[in-house]
Amino acid sequence: MSASGGLLRSFWLRLPKSVRRRIVFLVAGDAVLLGFIWWKAAQSRASFADEVGRMAPNVAPSILAALGQTGIICCGAMDLSVGSILGVAGTVFGVLHARGVGPGGCFAACFVTAFGLSAYNGWLIRLLRIPAIIVTLAGLAFYRGLALILAEVASHGFGQQFTLTGDAYHRPGELYAGWILLAALVLALWGECFAKTPRMWLALGNSEAACRLSGLEPARILFGAFLVGGIFLGLSAVLDVTNHITIEPARLGAGFELSVIAANVLGGTSIFGGQGSAAGTALGGLFLYLLGPAMLYAGVDEYWRTAVQGAAILAVIGIDCALGRRRKLMEELR
């Protein structure tokens, strides 16, 4: 007990102050939202347990992708193409399903596609030496087009969407999402405590020049972050695709990158790199998701929900950045 307590303590103390502040804030925020949902559910005699059970399949894909993105953002890069990559992976899944491939093959192909495209992003950044944000912005458009073209070329008489029939195809997304998420989260936190690679990402995000001077190779570290991110993104793609009944290549994962980045930013990961924690990201993703059911129970008009969610994200980020402003100004002028 004392050993694990000590571990927790050293993990906590190693986090930067702003991340710690954010984690405390998010724990409180998540608790408030959950409490509100519990209270409202008790009032309307709905089952709180059902609500929580529904949560895992819906929240797992974005948190998983966000955990992968945390490593990339810690390096000072960003992957804007995750939503489109999800679209391609889903399309591959749909095409194989339409051709009668078994569940295992579909899951594997979906995972490999997402992992491969993420790795390709990393490789392209290394090759062209262009900022990651530009490469992945191009990828955002490119992969979406790829998904649409692939769907039309590879399956005859393709309409708008693939329909997934058969329970076996839905198993990972519906039954095991929570467990997979938990395992990935534990793995990410373990890596943050003990592994060397995540620390190199933080080092790269803090100072590329210092990294280079100490004999590390920045391009290679970033490529590593994209590889690890690809594993998380692959898991996320499998869970997200199998949680849907239909796959629409034009829309699957549209706007996904927004929620992934928002989860990171809410979780205290610095967008300039060099600061961040998987714990914050997971809490941030949970907070974003909980806003949805909470608004539902609070009776917010359905047309206003997107706007309220956007305003909430902006408010949290804006207040936090404004709080950190004076300190930053002093540092800049020193």
Place this chain on the structure above:
Amino acid sequence: MRRFPLQLVMLSVLLVIEIAILAPLAGVRGGPSLLPSFAAYGNDLLIEAAPLLLLAFGMTVVLMSDGIDLSVASMTALIACALSKFEPGPRFWITALPLGLALGAGLGLVNGLLVAACEVPPIIATLGTLFLYRGLCEAALRGAKYNPFFDVPGYARLGELPGTLALVGAVLLLGGGWFWASRWRQEILMIGGNRVAARYAAIPVGRRLIEVYTLSGVLAFLAAVCFTAHDGSASQASYLGLELQVIVAVVLGGTAVTGGRGTLVGSVLGVLLVAVLVEGLQAGSNSWIQERLPFKFGNLRFVLLGALLLVGVWLNTRLARPSERRLR
């Protein structure tokens, strides 16, 4: 400054090649009907390009200041949705348009305040407002659709070529001319190049940034006018993904995403490159080429836009001055 002409020449050559490839798809015929068919093509092209040109003006200035405005498409859509809620009639000119202008400036101001006063990184701030403004579109229209624009006397004329050209020409020539000669532009470039140095040089960085994002909002209002005058309607899903086209165009035109470098002329050429591509692919989906392809020709648009962006940025970094390259 020496490398700009070379880049402009290259862009022009690219543009000519692109037109030569894509214009035949859009119905330009050789022989005696070359001129009239090309005139019709040019007409469509310029109308397609007009709102993009306006947005690209704003985006160029924003990128020069080392920022980025991802919310332009949502802003344009929100302004168009707001305009569409007004009663059609002559009073539209004196009620809707000034309010639309104020709304555009206000939306831009919100972006500017987030960036300058709260010091949120521009990409995060405008990603958030992209989300927020799109949500506000939904809240404003509540799933309904209004098409008052063609019932406003004289409004549709802004969507035809002479009206559009007059509007865009006035903005680009007068605004662009003033911009080119102004000290304001130099200050923006300096902020983009080195913010701390700009602050030491007594440039009011925060105020300039607010002005830059507000300008982007005002230009989004003008773009919304162009779009609605041509289409006659707006919905909450209008102009999705437009920001990508604008950013691709501006970056192709040689503006550095890291700030401190950029020209309006380059952006104009970049917009034309993108517009020729989009127009050609739209027209191509009704032509002979579609029958020989197993997929929708128009879907190539995303792939080509992405590829163009990469090529454009790659060329930009290669063409940067040697001294600049060494610094990186």
